[in-house]
Amino acid sequence: MEEVVSLNKKKALPIIMVLVVMLSLALSGCTSSDNNASGSQGGSNGQTVIKFMHLWPEGSSNAQYTIVNEIIQDYEKQHPDIKIQTEILGNDQYREKLKVLASSNELPDVGMTWSDGFLKPYVEGQLFTPLDDVIDANLKDTFIPGVKESYAIDGKTYGMPLELNISYIFYNKELFKKYNLQVPKTYSEFKNIVKTLNDNKVIPAAVGNKEGWPGSFWFMYLVDRIGGPTILTDVIQGKRSFDDPAIVQAATEVQNLVDMNTFEKGNSGLSNDEAKGYFMNEQAAMFLTATWELPNYTTSPDVPQAFKDKIGYFKFPLYEGGKGTDINSYVGGPGVGLFVAENSEVKEQAKDFAAFLVKEWGNKSVTDAGVIPATKVDTAGKKLDPMYVEILKDLSSASNVTTYFDTQASPNVAELHHDLIAALFGKQITPQQFVQQTAAALAEESN
């Protein structure tokens, strides 16, 4: 009997411990859900809670994460009665979660959105609230012209832009020097560079087409240089057809580049990050991407300075005989912007916080993160990376920024475009098929 009791005691300890752990887990679960439940109506000290969801996690977007945190702290200091409750997700998870929250009508009070085609279904579903009043009151004339308009539908603005991106070909200066290459001004010079790099067994350019959009950068620039800067926007607005000879020619040029072995093999199965690896490992000499990559070449502490020093950039070369004769015409577009939920219970406070964030973001993102904000910045007296200053200068002398075709198009057409770009790079379809299938989808849409 004695033995049995002692055995039970021995067994009892782990069981009790498990019970304690489970109980404490259950309790902590309860308390946190309590917090959520009190949510918008008011926090524990009678504070108003604004729920804010953003997509810059501490790990992968450290610079942005820190800035946002600082801004939130500043705001809470200035408004003691307000508590900002954040939820942070990575880019892809953010997109998924936003859709799920939208379908159950539980959007956060303030969140991030993309422009044009992404925004439209949400506005039509009356999930976002117009922000013109708060923009007029706080942010008049602070945005770079044209950026805010990308968030407008029927004359009302539903998002406050945070970022602006334009695309360049970034290149490895050391590799260029090694093979005696000059930055190309024209397309034939560019082709010669591709040829030389190929002869020396260096991958000329990295591109990842699993999701399609990185390859679309090459296509869009070729359309811009061959058919002129307005052609893709005209197509979206129904003024021109997608089967325009200039677009066919651009698609043909894409396949010519593929035939010349411009890109790493198997790119239609690689994600943008995987392809980026080829450039960051110096296996590929060039990488056509947007300025959101700038921190990797300027401020990011995770990238060795030796690599940063090797990276330069140039503008997409001009196509001989093309209609796009200005090298200062860019493909780019607004990145994320802030929305305020239409059915938010603290709409006015949420709007005010969003405006504050956009304004502060404009000042801090330049010096601390090295990304380009959608608001005008005064760079005087700030210590900035030379490449960054150069790009800001480019931006002010830009003759045109064509918003990414897939951003402008509806989600349906954008998805099709991504599929078809992958197929075009993989030579699964001809340029004619590429153009016809997109034109058909656009025509169906306009009915």
Place this chain on the structure above:
Amino acid sequence: MKAVMSNKSAIALYVLPALLLILIIIYIPLVLTGYYGMMDWKGFAPMKFIGLDNYNKLIHDSMFWKSTYHSVLLGICSTLSLLIYLAVSMVLASRIKGANLFRKIYLIPMLLSSVAIAQLWSKIYDPSNGMINHLLTSMGVQNPPLWLSDPNIVLFAIFVPIVWQYAGFYIIIYYAALKNVPEEVIEAATIDGATPWQVASRIKLPLIAPVFKVTIILALVGSLKYFDLIFVMTGGGPNHASEVMASYMYGEAFSKYNFGYGSAIGFALLLICLLMTWLIRKLTTSGEDVQY
């Protein structure tokens, strides 16, 4: 106990909680999916009832049939790979040295999540830096296959990690079934002069036939709704070359905001899975199961 089991209201009381849970969690959403399939719906914003238009569109949607074909192809391959698993577990179940170690080795992929497996194999398949192509080029192959971006290969390239992933699961099932075959029966047969091959095909196989039937259904239906690994590795690409029904459904519902149409695909997927299960049961219930 007997008194409780003969009391009808007591039975109802015991069955009710589980029944309610299953109704709420499984059957009601199933019916709702079929219902949403009749809507023109973005996932948010008001729905519009459009009757059977989505289902009608589905029947004429070549991309849907292409993804169905890929799913069925995957199902057939998975079913065939059961034979490999069976052979392996036969060897493991007969007392060979190190069987325990091998069993564990086969089981390990089961412990990894599909996403981790997908990441792992994406690296292995990387066209220039991946392990396989490194090996091939070092062996003198000039143009090694571009596993995940060649539309003719991609489905089979994806199939390899799937075989690898599920090996442990099926081997454990077969191993357990084989261990249940009474030792005496096999001994008696061996004494009567049966060769190992005869023991396997005439005694062991018939005795584990019911288990084999169950695994066929599991493999086939599992492949039809297969999603995670493919979604992470290729996203159904390039240009839908590895699109399966579930990834097509996801793409329509979440990437293109056609929730109504996505629901219709989901409902069709359910019907196809039911049909397949029924078909296999019809085909495999020939005669009585062998008993010992």
